Amino acid sequence: MLARRETITLRRLVAGTGVSTMAVYTYFDGMDGLRGAVRQEGFSRLATRLNGLPATDDPISDLAAAGAAYAASARENPELYVLMFDGSLPLPDDQAAGATLQCLIEIVQRAMNSERVDPGLDAVVFANELWMLGHGACMLFTTGVLSFDQVEPMVTSGLVRLYGAAGDDPDSARRSLDYGWVRGLGEGG
Amino acid sequence: MLARRETITLRRLVAGTGVSTMAVYTYFDGMDGLRGAVRQEGFSRLATRLNGLPATDDPISDLAAAGAAYAASARENPELYVLMFDGSLPLPDDQAAGATLQCLIEIVQRAMNSERVDPGLDAVVFANELWMLGHGACMLFTTGVLSFDQVEPMVTSGLVRLYGAAGDDPDSARRSLDYGWVRGLGEGG
């Protein structure tokens, strides 16, 4: 129903399944519980996809690949992305949400170790900066404010700028992003 | 009702006003029309607030002030900000939405003219990068993923990094942001 851009309604959900509305209450504690479970599944799949990316010897490219995979997930299922982040549900105290950011932090730290970026950087802060830019970009196209094709060149330009400001050589940053981006966009997970 | 974090419902809206539910249909064409009008008002007030900021001789500081005013608007009325950008309504073909971005573009252009940033910059792209970062940050705290106090130091750090990568001296960028930020946060409009 998310993929078909239908509004998720309890009655249409159970229609045709032979099961009754009560099942949603025994298994998910109502519609909010069900939506929460869907969102948790979204976080879980995103974390799996990010963790499935290989660690190459070019950490900046790995950073770009993670960003591309993140954006691809949002693009393949925009409604799910909005559901995960629109604040319509209480946040899960589950690890999955923080795990995606943790994944980013670790790649940033690898970039610092490889001296592609300033070792004096605060990895948590910088990872959050990258995430904020990426999240803003994803929100803009998942909510229909801009199209993906409008957003993509601008968010990649912003990422390259941030990599460069973190100490990487600007040309290297652009090359690493170009390579990592296609890696991250490849085959959805 | 937005400020009280109540869900906006037609019947509770007209309750106590002495007017009937039909008035919403004659004046706003239903609930979606009313929500659309509220959102348009949100864009309009935001544009007014941004345009009301003075243009100083420090365009980077002006850029920071615009960002701070933008964030302050989102903070003072988080539900309105979410309503404006959560994609739950068809986008207005009205100018107000684009006007806020246009305001940003003009300040970026002033910064380019003052040679604080690289004159070869694409003002539209760079303004969008700033907007994406700011929008992502605002979304994170308006939806409750992070608190404003968590977001603020990281988004300002990201903005300074972008200003620096655009050609400004990093220390000057930080100073201009510190000054502009308090200007933009001052007295809500």
Added chain:
DNA sequence: TGCCATTTCATAACGTTGATATAGAATAGT
């Protein structure tokens, strides 16, 4: 196996939502 406690789930109903049909009141135009 036999029995009881618990869980599961279909049916039916309840309260609330946004939207509409209709008819009477207000308004505007000539």
Added chain:
DNA sequence: ACTATTCTATATCAACGTTATGAAATGGCA
């Protein structure tokens, strides 16, 4: 002053999420 149009209060509708209730299924234990 009369007509035509617009407005709006009342009543109603379909659909929503949720809850009550009782029957069926399940599980644990002697």
